[in-house]
Structure formats: C-alpha cells, structure tokens
Amino acid sequence: MAGIRLDAVSKVYDGKYLAVDGVSLDVGDGEFMVLLGPSGCGKTTLLRMIAGLEEVTAGELWFGRTHATMLSPKDRGVALVFQNGALYPNRTARENIMFPLRMAGEDAAEASTKAAGLARILRIDAALDRLPRTLSGGQRQRVAIGRAIVRKPKIFLMDEPLSNLDATMRTELRQEIGAMARDLKVTTVYVTHDQIEALTLADRITVMRDGRIEDVGTPDQVFNDPATAFSAGFLGTPRINLMSAVVRVTAHHRVSLDFGSQSIQLPPIDKRSLILSSHDGGKVIVGARSDAFTPAADSGGAGQFSGRLRTLEFHGNQWIAFIECGAEMVNADLVGLSTVPKRARRALPSNGGSPNRHVAPHLAGLNNRLSALGTKARTRLGRPDRPAPLEPLAVPTHRRADLVIEIPAGAGLQTGTKVHLAVDTSRLHIFDESGRRVDRVNR
Known part of the structure; x- marks a missing residue:
C-alpha cells in the first residue's frame, strides 16, 4: 500500500x-x-x-x-x-x-x-x-x-x-x-x-x-x-445561518455582536471576546446551525433573538421554522471568492503544447530540486504565478433573509406570531469578512 x-x-x-x-x-x-x-x-x-x-x-x-x-x-x-x-x-x-x-x-x-x-x-x-x-x-x-x-x-x-x-x-x-x-x-x-x-x-x-x-x-x-464560512455552509441540512454582524466593545471590554435590530453578547471568558476586543466597529460573519437556537418563553436576556415566524416545514420528528429577524443573511457560496474572474488570473503562456511534455527531456535533474529553484524555474516550467489574496465581495447577501431553526414537533408555534430564541453562544462560529475563522483552526 x-x-x-x-x-x-x-x-x-x-x-x-x-x-x-x-x-x-x-x-x-x-x-x-x-x-x-x-x-x-x-x-x-x-x-x-x-x-x-x-x-x-x-x-x-x-x-x-x-x-x-x-x-x-x-x-x-x-x-x-x-x-x-x-x-x-x-x-x-x-x-x-x-x-x-x-x-x-x-x-x-x-x-x-x-x-x-x-x-x-x-x-x-x-x-x-x-x-x-x-x-x-x-x-x-x-x-x-x-x-x-x-x-x-x-x-x-x-x-x-x-x-x-x-x-x-x-x-x-x-x-x-x-x-x-x-x-x-x-x-x-x-x-x-x-x-x-x-x-x-x-x-x-x-x-x-x-x-x-x-x-x-x-x-x-x-x-x-x-x-x-464556505465549509460551514456546504455541510449541513438545513444550511447553516450566516449573518452579517458588527463588533461592539463596551467601556468594560465586553464584546457583543450587533445584527442591526438586536445583538448577542459573548461571555467574557470566551477566547473570541479577547480576539475581537480590539476590533470595535469591525465587520464579521456569524454562523449558527439550526439547532443552536431554542424557543424561549419571553425576551429576557442578552443572548436571545426575536422575530416573526414566517413559515413552518414538517420534517417528521421535527419542524423547520423560518423566522424574519431583521439580520442580514450572508451567502456562503460568495464569501471569500475573488472578484477577479478565474480565467483572468495569470496562469501559463499559451504555447500550444503541454508544459510537462515540453520540458520532459530536462525534468530528470529538476524534479528533486523544484521547490528550491524559485521564480526562474517556475517560469521555465510554465508554473502559474501564485494568485493574489482573495478579496471579499462587497455585498455577499443570502438568497433568503430568514433565520432557519429546528423546533421539536408539538412545540405549538404558529405562523405569524412573534418568537423569542435563546442562543447557545458556544456553538456560534465567527468568521472575518474573507470567510476565515477569527479563532484560527489548526489541524
């Protein structure tokens, strides 16, 4: 093997x-x-x-x-x-x-x-x-x-x-x-x-x-x-909620995420609070899966969302609820994409042949030293230049401006009514505007 x-x-x-x-x-x-x-x-x-x-x-x-x-x-x-x-x-x-x-x-x-x-x-x-x-x-x-x-x-x-x-x-x-x-x-x-x-x-x-x-x-x-954010959005059914938010830092260095009409405060012991505490006014993308929300009796806490229940879908042992909450939803498919079209990136000169075949007679002595040859060798072998860093899109808006949550069958919620949702802040994923986690993942 x-x-x-x-x-x-x-x-x-x-x-x-x-x-x-x-x-x-x-x-x-x-x-x-x-x-x-x-x-x-x-x-x-x-x-x-x-x-x-x-x-x-x-x-x-x-x-x-x-x-x-x-x-x-x-x-x-x-x-x-x-x-x-x-x-x-x-x-x-x-x-x-x-x-x-x-x-x-x-x-x-x-x-x-x-x-x-x-x-x-x-x-x-x-x-x-x-x-x-x-x-x-x-x-x-x-x-x-x-x-x-x-x-x-x-x-x-x-x-x-x-x-x-x-x-x-x-x-x-x-x-x-x-x-x-x-x-x-x-x-x-x-x-x-x-x-x-x-x-x-x-x-x-x-x-x-x-x-x-x-x-x-x-x-x-x-x-x-x-x-x-793209990885989070590609995996999971229903799709993860990605919301645009602004970081707010109080005089006591408490960090909250402002979604416009409502906000969520991060616990002081959360390491992301320390990371974001020097980014007052900065924009982030907050991801929360549908099961990170729990219906609450009333609005009585900083870690809650409120909104109007627009529609319900029956999925057997649970309901999927779509809630209008005033937050700007973000499209995971667009976050972090380069604004430069893929065809416009500088790649290889069009020479009508295969680069590897063209240099095959000379490759025997180069293969083991390719990483050390630098720009001159990359040009000689037809290696594409490294693309520029990804640029965030200006308005990565989601197709549907609804918060999607799971609720148990028999919860008794009705369309058109106002609902309050408790949010498990430990299950929030916070990304920068380019779609990378603010608390970097190392594995």
Whole structure:
C-alpha cells in the first residue's frame, strides 16, 4: 500500500484556465479521503491527475517514496471507478472483472476463480454471466468496483460512483464501499458532492472550492469546527445561518455582536471576546446551525433573538421554522471568492503544447530540486504565478433573509406570531469578512 502526497499541484487547461490551484495534501497509507465540493471545484481533475489521466501542470505528486508526477497510468498501481461504471459492453460481468488480471498475463481459470470470489463479496455472483446492458445500475457499479479491486491496487480512486443510483441503492452500496475499503486497508480517494456520502464514508474530508482547498479534517471537525464560512455552509441540512454582524466593545471590554435590530453578547471568558476586543466597529460573519437556537418563553436576556415566524416545514420528528429577524443573511457560496474572474488570473503562456511534455527531456535533474529553484524555474516550467489574496465581495447577501431553526414537533408555534430564541453562544462560529475563522483552526 502507499500514501499520497500532493505538493503545490496545479492544472491549467489551454494555457489559460486554472482548474486546480496549488493544492497540497497528504493522504495517509490506508486512509479513506473524500474530496467534497460543488460541481466545477476541481475535485475530479485532481483525482484524474492522481490516476495519471491528466498531466500535472505544476507541482509534484508522490506515492509513498515514489515520485509519480511523470509515471504512466499503468505504472502507478492505481484503480479508478468512474461515475458511469465504464464497463465493456460486449463482455460479461465475469469477463469485465477478469479483464485486468488477463491483461497482466494471469491464467484464465485462476482469474475466473478470483472474479467469482469477489462477486460473492459484492453480491453479484448470480449475474456474472450477464452482459452490462442486462444489469441494474447498482449491479453495474458493483462490477466496476470488482474490476478495480481484483488486482489489489495500491491506491483506489472513485469518481462519484453512486450519483446515478436511487436513494435506497446509494445507501446500501455506500455501506459496502466503506466496509470493503477498510477491510482491504487500501488508500482510497473518493470524489463526491454529496455531504452525506462524505460524512459517512470518510476518515478525513477535503472541502474544495474554485480549485483550492477550503478545509481538511475528520467529518466531526469539518462539520462542528469548520475553518471557513464556505465549509460551514456546504455541510449541513438545513444550511447553516450566516449573518452579517458588527463588533461592539463596551467601556468594560465586553464584546457583543450587533445584527442591526438586536445583538448577542459573548461571555467574557470566551477566547473570541479577547480576539475581537480590539476590533470595535469591525465587520464579521456569524454562523449558527439550526439547532443552536431554542424557543424561549419571553425576551429576557442578552443572548436571545426575536422575530416573526414566517413559515413552518414538517420534517417528521421535527419542524423547520423560518423566522424574519431583521439580520442580514450572508451567502456562503460568495464569501471569500475573488472578484477577479478565474480565467483572468495569470496562469501559463499559451504555447500550444503541454508544459510537462515540453520540458520532459530536462525534468530528470529538476524534479528533486523544484521547490528550491524559485521564480526562474517556475517560469521555465510554465508554473502559474501564485494568485493574489482573495478579496471579499462587497455585498455577499443570502438568497433568503430568514433565520432557519429546528423546533421539536408539538412545540405549538404558529405562523405569524412573534418568537423569542435563546442562543447557545458556544456553538456560534465567527468568521472575518474573507470567510476565515477569527479563532484560527489548526489541524
């Protein structure tokens, strides 16, 4: 087995479109790493660079102690499962699973025995002699997984393998994938935009946006202790409440967060009070998940919100309430985005060829010294300049100006009435205007 190390890896298409922007990431030997993010964030491109299906424009890729940046796909010991399975339509399920073994020169009888054993584990043994077109979506994905793992790869890559399945089949196959990867103890990188898949499968989650890493941590860390406003907003249903606030510091150095028509005071012992005490009048973004609020009998404290209950949604064992509270809601998708369009960033000169292929004859003596070569080497290798720091958008307004909270079934609240909410200040996440936590996350 082998771990994976990405060192400032970038990918530029056509000399101008920056798809992956200086990503550095370590995946431990046997770890199940999930790349999570919206469509177009660069997660599949990153996966394909690990597999060798896309050339690395800049940076270095390592498998354990092996420098893999220029290795051909067949020499990487990597197996990839595509979103649609990508099975050979004219071969049976058995022949699809056997195919990598036969290509490696293994005896047909032995390869068939291995395929049959793996099919029993994947519960497709009854369908081994059927063609892909006669199989269900779940069966086809099981065949694709079997074909990928039958030759015991060092690294297992999966590109949204469950996105084409129905909800029941996704849940079932998700459990099998997680158990199988851990039983095999194979290093796995799994790409998805589904937060449930990420939270249930991952040892660690890497949240990506705009070709960059926003956050890396265990599912508990990324969900309950997010490093950025975007990471907080991408995970969780219903979505986290992100509110614009102004820091107010009293003469006694007490810190409160002013939301316009109401405010919340932070406890003096809260370390964020110390951080914000020198930023009187500064703007911050306050995040609070829906279960950080509790209906209160009346307005009688500094740690409370008040508002009008606009509407209710029934979710079985609970209600989701939408409350007009006068606070300015912030759109997590826009916080911290650069105002410079991605295509306008200086990347590579358009020379009509692949930068790595162009310098391949000279790379042998450069690979081990790339980090020390500085600006001259980056220019010679076609490495993109580092982008300017992100600039906050002027008005990152949320689509809906409602506070979203959870209330238990039978709470007796009615639409149109005024409600008071106690706020658990220990569960508030406070971000600066660029979307970074004011109490920085180190992990």
